[in-house]
Amino acid sequence: MISDEIDRNLEALAEENLLRRRRIVSSPCTVMAEVDGNPMLTFSSNDYLGLAAHPALAEAAAEAARQWGVGSGGSHVVTGHMMPHEMLEEALADFVGAPRALYFSTGYMANTGIVPALVGRGDAVFSDRLNHASLIDAVQLSRAENVRYRHNDMDHLAALLKDSQAKRKLILTDGVFSMDGDVAPLPALAELAEAHDAWLVVDDAHGFGILGHEGRGTLSHFGIPVTSRVIYIGTLGKAAGVSGAFVAGTDPVVEWLLQRTRTYTFTTASSPIITATLLKSLELIRKGSLLRARLFSLIERLRMGLSQSRWELLPSPTAIQPVIIGSNEEALRVSQALSDMGIFVPAIRPPTVPKGSARLRISLSTGHNDEHIDRLTDALKGLA
Structure with a gap:
């Protein structure tokens, strides 16, 4: 039956660690958000200038x-x-x-x-x-x-x-x-x-x-x-x-x-x-020149903080800072470990990215501060 084929396809996605799961956010779009009922420091939004809840x-x-x-x-x-x-x-x-x-x-x-x-x-x-x-x-x-x-x-x-x-x-x-x-x-x-x-x-x-x-x-x-x-x-x-x-x-x-x-x-x-x-x-x-300057300062701080990590930090000059983990399973494991510490960074897997390049996609916002960046980099270095 057609429905049986869908069941098999879903099982195959689960076995390859490729199932996507929606998170329920119970707060405005800010860097400190309630995700699935838990308070989280988030590095997942594309709200780069912090305007979504302005x-x-x-x-x-x-x-x-x-x-x-x-x-x-x-x-x-x-x-x-x-x-x-x-x-x-x-x-x-x-x-x-x-x-x-x-x-x-x-x-x-x-x-x-x-x-x-x-x-x-x-x-x-x-x-x-x-x-x-x-x-x-x-x-x-x-x-x-x-x-x-x-x-x-x-x-x-x-x-x-x-x-x-x-x-x-x-x-x-x-x-x-x-x-x-x-x-x-x-x-x-x-x-x-x-x-x-x-x-x-x-x-x-x-x-x-x-x-x-x-x-x-x-x-x-x-x-x-x-x-x-x-x-x-x-x-x-x-x-x-x-x-x-x-x-x-x-x-x-x-x-x-x-x-x-x-x-x-x-x-x-x-x-x-x-x-x-x-x-x-x-x-x-x-009028946001100061916001943009702040954002680029945070980018530099993050890149310096992760410069010695065993995971590859791609050479990005923008608010998108990808950390290459490799396998789907490990990317999910690292993302979950961060979540257990109250930090939400999504794991991005194929087909969104090429096979073997599963990653953490860190998105920075002017809503972040130096302490937020240090908390993330310290956590990642500890996991690495």
Whole structure:
């Protein structure tokens, strides 16, 4: 029976230590949280600037609910595009230095919708091997040829582009890679896109709000402008502390995406509460230079504290600090040992990361302090 096959598949996942388990958090999103009924010092959230529970955002949400209600009532292209949506798109475009922006309800919807709107059969997408799952799915949905290049290997990518006979080419990359924490070589990617008449699409889920002037993201970090060739995707559920995502580009590109991106057209527009709250979040990001300086100070302290560990700490300059453990079983064991000490760090296993590279994914936030970092590094060194 079909149900028996599902049972067997679940048993196989359990035997390989690959079952995922949801944790119930009974507190706001802060570094000191109640997880499964236990108080925990957490290093698991993507709330890098500590904005998710910021009082100013809570007040903005309350005021928006009083003014606009809670629902949009329709898709953006019918009656769901409300004034807060329009104001947010204008503010986001201005912030990242693009002519126009388009807001999506989630980052996954943005990624899986944008790529199929740009390329299709007869075209080719050149995708970094460590790209996020949403980008991998986006390429499959586009039906374009899927050409994967070795992680951040520009020589390999150049050779693949040169050999391609595709009608249209699109280079697809994370700005900051979500499981390794390293930054894509965007200047080299932009040069290759120009040389081979290709689009460059950058998914900056973990760079927006953190890198670049005033937190404008990885394009700003490298001084690369948004152009008719360069398309920027930013996520608003991480450093921005709320939810959703946006794409920024030239007016014709964004207009085309509005017309042809199915994940934008065929869904109810997000709550005006969310978009109004994001306007306040954008203000805090713009003024958040001290927060970003604090975050990078914590990153340096953590890296110094773990420099002598027997486990490999990947060379990440961002808030994502992966500690490679190796086997699924040991990664789960170390994560559980930390949990027993009141410290929550998730164990990340295949297929999210390559086989044999199970890890602890340490995420830092401005809500952490020096004592929090020392508590974690002392615990890890003791376990090692």
